[in-house]
Amino acid sequence: MSTADRRPNPFHVLALPSDADEQSIVERAEDGIRTAGSEQERALYDWAMRELIGHPRTRQRHALTEPPGTGYRDRAWDAFVRRHRANPADLRGHRLTPDAFDLPSAVRRVVRELHRPLPDAARAALERPAPDAPGSELEARDVLFG
Incomplete structure (x- = not known):
């Protein structure tokens, strides 16, 4: 061929x-x-x-x-x-070194975000009990033995 x-x-x-x-x-x-x-x-x-x-x-x-x-x-x-294969960012003018990053500041931001209070609507949704499904609750024996 x-x-x-x-x-x-x-x-x-x-x-x-x-x-x-x-x-x-x-x-x-x-x-x-x-x-x-x-x-x-x-x-x-x-x-x-x-x-x-x-x-x-x-x-x-x-x-x-x-x-x-x-x-x-x-x-x-x-x-x-x-x-778009080539990298569009031109990083030649920037010398990025480990000293260029403020690690303590980044950690503070993450911790602050994690400790931010939930909005009221989200808190209410999490605290509300799940609606009961119609019918009886399944138990292990029902699943195993039908």
């Missing part, structure tokens, strides 16, 4: 419907090439674009083998992950 036989459908690679026009094919391929994480992914996007905008019979063959109404939610997530 050759490499070409193992490649996925170009419509699937680009996450486009089989009736996509040439402009949307090129735009999607360029976006994929720009955000691809490896050279292999870039080559796959380039291959998919060339397959679909090249010879009309090649595109027709791929269109016939693409399942109708295919959804590409996973592709949208993959594109999101690729686009």
